[in-house]
Amino acid sequence: MDGVGTSVVGRSRRLSADRRARPTYTLIWEEPFYSFDNSKRTLTDICPDMDGLGKYTIGPSEVWANTSDYDEVIDHVDYTKGYFYVRGKSYASLSTKRSGKTVTLTSTTKVYSPEKWGKVNYNPKVKFQVKSGSKWKTIKTVTAKKGKAAYKVKTKGKKIYRVTFSQVSWATGATSKSVKR
Numbered sequence: 001m002d003g004v005g006t007s008v009v010g011r012s013r014r015l016s017a018d019r020r021a022r023p024t025y026t027l028i029w030e031e032p033f034y035s036f037d038n039s040k041r042t043l044t045d046i047c048p049d050m051d052g053l054g055k056y057t058i059g060p061s062e063v064w065a066n067t068s069d070y071d072e073v074i075d076h077v078d079y080t081k082g083y084f085y086v087r088g089k090s091y092a093s094l095s096t097k098r099s100g101k102t103v104t105l106t107s108t109t110k111v112y113s114p115e116k117w118g119k120v121n122y123n124p125k126v127k128f129q130v131k132s133g134s135k136w137k138t139i140k141t142v143t144a145k146k147g148k149a150a151y152k153v154k155t156k157g158k159k160i161y162r163v164t165f166s167q168v169s170w171a172t173g174a175t176s177k178s179v180k181r
Contacts, residue, residue, distance in 0.1 A: 048086050048114035053170035057083045085169060088112040090122060092174040094163045096181040103181050106150045107163040111171045121147025124165040128153075131160040131178065 059081035066073045091110045096103055111122035123144040128151045129136040142149040149163075160180050167173035 048088075051086075053086050053088050053114065055083055055085050055169045057081065087167065087170055087172050088114065090124070090165070090167075090172045090174040091119065092126070092163050092165065092176040094161060094176040094179050096161060096179050098181050101154050101156060102152055103155055103159075103161075104150060104152050105161055105163070106148065107144065107176065109144050109147050109149070109165065109174070122171065123147065124168070124171070126163050126165045129162050129164060131162075136162065136164075 060077055060079040062075070062077050064073060064075045088111045090112075093108045095106045095108070097106075098104075105128050107126050107128070109122045109124055109126060110119040112118070113120045121144075123146070125141055125143050126149045127138045128140045128142065128149075129138050130153075131137075139153060140151045142151055158180055160178050162176050162178045164175040165173055
């Protein structure tokens, strides 16, 4: 067998509104990858700056092979399915300001956008946390707007704060450095 070809087909997925990308995307890879080294490996190109971030579904795949003289062709559909995620790296930072007993916590959140070739504002649900002993306690969850979220807390003494948010299908989670204020 001299050549192996495969096609990868995905299904539509919704992108979040703040991504400013195409509303749906379907991965359709019709051009086969040819392997002339008689291996069972295949290759699929994913280009996040064109294809977007998120979950990609692969399979079923059509696999075909032929001899060098094209005398025999084998065509088979492999119904195995799978998926993988392509996520943008997220960043979280926390700044604080004290005025008397009130501490203002302000978070800035960004995510790497391959379409923009850089970091853009990101609007996750951020958790403002305070260190209590050796554990972190969530004091407030706020949805960021234009990459910013703020929360005011009243406290007498200095405490240690941080901000964190979870990963989603197209972006990693992140946690800021801790700040004592």
